Amino acid sequence: MAVQQSSRQAPLKRGTRAEGTGTRWRDELIGWGFVAPFLVAYAIFLIYPVLRMFEMSFTYNSLVGAGGSQFLGLANYKELFSDPAFWSSLWHTALFTILSTPPLVIIALVFAMLTNRIRFAQWFFRFTFFAPFILPVSVAALIWIWLYQPGFGLISSYLGVIGLGNVGWLTDANVAMISIVIMTVWWTVGFNFVLYLAGLQEIPRELYDAAAVDGATPLAQTRWITIPLLKRTTILVLTLQILASLKVFDQIYIMTYGGPNFSTRPVIEYFYDQGFTNYRVGFASAVSAVFFFVILAASVAWFMYSNRREAA
């Protein structure tokens, strides 16, 4: 009502905001009012937990024990840095990221380029490659546990022909991580595939036609048109993929529980085990604080690198 009043008084000036103190004041109120519900939830379920995580990391604290916590200073961090199990779990997370990122990006790109080339049944391939991504992690994990069964599992049966019939896909410490990576590629490559497909569809066809007229081979077209014009998409895909890979936990928890003999346990499972199996909440908080900085450092480094690349 009030708005209608004032607008009738000065209809032409309304477009250029920040005129008159009444409008200003109202904008403040409306702005904060609209943001407030989100902000309250954000403060309670994100900001406060982050601060609490840091606070807890300096204490001895137990989820089950009632009562207060005991201030320990840096003791949790000291213990953490001298625990080889922590370093090896951090290495497993890094290893998973190193092993999973290249295939998840390259296969997605190849699938997208092929799909973009054909004229019909595109929807079928889009569906097929993307569908696994929709599945809950436990569904994908259960299916692959079954496929990986030694002896009567599908993979062992088919690969028996080339002498890989008795590989303990999930029970051999040397193979388990690779098996997890293969399952993850199958499960999540569709997301990157869709991003690449969208990127490809923004490249004008005329560019290829012109190149073809000039006698550029399909390989040359890929090298000099497709790849350079997809740079933005590639940076996006890589960023999202690295961040996602660093957070690996779910499928490993279900498929190997970090085993065999902790050979696949990622840092998030180390953190989970400390907090919810050993009930060492303060110590686990120190783990998450350290990992938080690892992710932060990785993000900042990657951001700076990709910005330079994009500028170049």
Added chain:
Amino acid sequence: MAVETRNAAPDVQQKSPAVQEASMGGRRDKIGRVVAFVALLIMALIWLVPLAWAVDTSIKPESDTTAVPISWISSTFTLDAYKQIFAASSMLRWFFNSALTSVIVTAVVLVLASLAAYAFSRVPFRGRGVLFWVILAGLMIPPQMLIIPLFSEMQMFGFLNTYQGIILPQIASPLALFILKQFFDGIPQELEDSALVDGASRLRIYWQIWLPLARPAMAAVAIFTFVLSWNYFIWPLVVITSTDMMTIPLGLATVQSAYGIHYAQIMAAAVIGGLPLLIIFMFFQRQIVEGIANTGLKG
């Protein structure tokens, strides 16, 4: 670049071989498309094998599942595994839990994020720049890292093993806010101004102009929020302690230990657990794929 410079100097004598090349290129193009199609078909088959094998196993009699050599066609076709899963597990209850929590999470995320995104995009209030950066910083925090403080918070509220406990930590989504703000930023300011001139209140403008305009972005955010929430694993794993409060991903993860080596039943459970989202995906394929592509690329 090289393409343009060469094109810039058209020459009558060079034109005819160029045209010839182009028609050859056309034929080569056709061959290329066939090769691409065949390669894709092979890859698609490989991608479908795990799903097909899961379905195939689930309709076999239990005794046939571990037979060597393996066979796609079993002696008899049976739905026993499905009957047993429905009879013995809380599958339907898990469905209900997943559906309820995911729908509420999605609805609340949409309301909170779109209101805030509108304000960040269009209402010039003091402090919004700083505030937006504070919220963007939240994008970098993996939610998994917060499960301990969140757990003790829920313990304090008395929300352990409840629906509120599952839902609440998921409602503040910086990603949803970010995507919607990007979308709002792309809509011309004139629309807002003319509505303001007409004397509409901000709330009406938000409701009658922005929300309808933002429908594609809202749909994309809704879909990915729903899928993420439906598939969220680690938080329900921590906050839920009883079987009847589990969500689908969590419940299914326990099926394996509960059923031992009954592979037909385990695969039946997997098929049931995966089917609803696959069906949704089949119907909304276009929106889902385009939603992810648009929001992802404009980020």
